[in-house]
Amino acid sequence: MTVVFRDAVSADVPDILALLADDVLGQGRERYDISVYAKAFERLARDPNNTQIIGEAENRVVACYQLTIIPGLSLTAATRAQIEGVRVASQMRSKGVGAALIADAEARARAAGATLLQLTMNRTRVDSHRFYEANGFSPSHVGFKKPL
Amino acid sequence: MTVVFRDAVSADVPDILALLADDVLGQGRERYDISVYAKAFERLARDPNNTQIIGEAENRVVACYQLTIIPGLSLTAATRAQIEGVRVASQMRSKGVGAALIADAEARARAAGATLLQLTMNRTRVDSHRFYEANGFSPSHVGFKKPL
Numbered sequence: 001m002t003v004v005f006r007d008a009v010s011a012d013v014p015d016i017l018a019l020l021a022d023d024v025l026g027q028g029r030e031r032y033d034i035s036v037y038a039k040a041f042e043r044l045a046r047d048p049n050n051t052q053i054i055g056e057a058e059n060r061v062v063a064c065y066q067l068t069i070i071p072g073l074s075l076t077a078a079t080r081a082q083i084e085g086v087r088v089a090s091q092m093r094s095k096g097v098g099a100a101l102i103a104d105a106e107a108r109a110r111a112a113g114a115t116l117l118q119l120t121m122n123r124t125r126v127d128s129h130r131f132y133e134a135n136g137f138s139p140s141h142v143g144f145k146k147p148l
Numbered sequence: 149m150t151v152v153f154r155d156a157v158s159a160d161v162p163d164i165l166a167l168l169a170d171d172v173l174g175q176g177r178e179r180y181d182i183s184v185y186a187k188a189f190e191r192l193a194r195d196p197n198n199t200q201i202i203g204e205a206e207n208r209v210v211a212c213y214q215l216t217i218i219p220g221l222s223l224t225a226a227t228r229a230q231i232e233g234v235r236v237a238s239q240m241r242s243k244g245v246g247a248a249l250i251a252d253a254e255a256r257a258r259a260a261g262a263t264l265l266q267l268t269m270n271r272t273r274v275d276s277h278r279f280y281e282a283n284g285f286s287p288s289h290v291g292f293k294k295p296l
Contacts (some may be wrong), residue, residue, distance in 0.1 A: 013221075020222050031224045040225035049197060050219060070216050071198060074162075074168050074233035076179045077188035081296075085222035106296060115296050120268055120289040132292045142267040143289025144280045148229075148254060148263050 001057055001095045005104040008052040008064070013041050015061035016054065020042060029075040051108070055088075055101060062092045063101050069112045081109030083119040102135050149205055149243045153252040156200040156212070161189050163209035164202065167235040173270060199256070203236075203249060209250050210240045217260045229257030233266040250283050 008016060017037050021030040044050045049070070055063035066084040083105050088097045109117050120143030121128055129139060152278060165185050169178040192198045197218070203211035212235050218228040231253050236245045257265050268291030269276055277287060 005211055008200070016221055021227055029223055034230055036225045040219060040221055040227075041210060044219045044221065047197065047219060049195065052221060066220055066222075068216075068218050070230075070232070071188060071192045071195060073164055073185055073188055073192065074214075075177055079185045079188075079230075082218075084220055084228075102261045106294075110296055117203040117294045117296055118268070118292065120266070120291045129290060129292075130268055135294075137292035137294045138291045140293050141270055141291025142277060142287045143268045144266065144277075144285035145288050146254075146265045146283075148258055148265055 001084050001092075001097065003055040003057045003100045005053050005055045005063075005101070007083070008041070008045075008054045010038065010041060010045075012052075012054050012061060013037050016041075016052065016064050018084060019061065019064050019089060022090050023087060025048065025124070053104065055097060055104070057097070058091070060089075062089045063087060063097050065101055067108055069089065069109075069114060069126060078116055079112065079114045080116045081112060081114035084116065084139075086119070095141055098131055099135060137143055149240075149245065151203040151205045151210060151245050151248045153203045153211075155200050155248070156189070156193075156202045158186065158189060158193075160200075161185050162204050164189075164212050166199065167209065167212050167237060168233060170238055171235060173272070201252065201256075203245060203252070205240070205245070208237075210237045211235060211245050213249055213253065215253055215256055217257075217262060223264065224268060226264055227260065227262045228264045228266055229253070229260060229262035231265065234267070246279055247283060 044052055051067045053065055063088045068082040070080040070082060087111050194198055199215045201213055202209050214232040216230040218230060
């Protein structure tokens with residue numbers, strides 16, 4: 001399974017929405033009004049510190065994630081790279097797509113000068129926790145969220 | 149104790165570094181080369197989605213944090229606001245400074261259109277966990293980190 005990752009374009013938004021909703025948690029929280037996502041994509045694409053990325057295999061979009069580059073002062077002025085919205089198509093899981101996605105994110109993060117790659121994940125995604133630990137991540141932090 | 153929060157300027161960088169290092173974890177990981185922080189501050193200050201904020205009381209810098217606005221597609225194209233590098237001067241703790249800091253972050257996040265406020269915190273900061281839960285945050289996620 002070879003997956004090629006590239007920056008998403010506007011025409012990819014329907015495929016990204018389908019992946020976001022193809023998820024045990026995502027299915028309950030994504031609304032299917034494509035115009036909301038299209039508008040958000042345009043905003044994201046204008047931001048040099050945010051990139052929406054898709055993975056393609058056999059001419060289909062099989063994975064997606066967002067990468068955010070965060071400059072900062074803490075940790076001796078470390079630049080962080082943050083992964084959000086990781087999805088792998090349900091029929092494509094356990095084929096190495098996730099590991100390829102992490103490798104792509106690491107390469108982009110290093111190219112942006114980041115020295116730390118981070119993400120948060122819902123506590124209930126226990127299988128995914130094992131995946132990230134196996135790929136070199138440490139579950140050292142608690143992720144707090146507050147709806148506004 | 150009235151704390152006034154404002155955007156930091158270059159001249160505040162030494163006070164911010166002192167706060168970052170005035171911390172049980174931070175003291176081991178901040179280097180005291182101010183030029184590194186000064187350069188990182190200039191980069192951060194140019195980024196419209198990142199703001200370094202300080203809190204002042206009685207003409208002293210008593211708190212700091214960074215706020216990052218993250219556009220995105222997941223959660224029905226939610227804009228997130230993320231808090232990083234929260235510090236309250238050790239002699240000023242338990243005086244309501246932290247709650248004022250969170251209120252400031254929430255106001256800025258809402259003004260930027262964010263519908264979710266998030267942060268991660270080292271598992272070992274148990275007292276801080278209680279503080280965030282008492283201030284409306286849910287510890288719903290695990291925070292994974294990978295040094296690059």
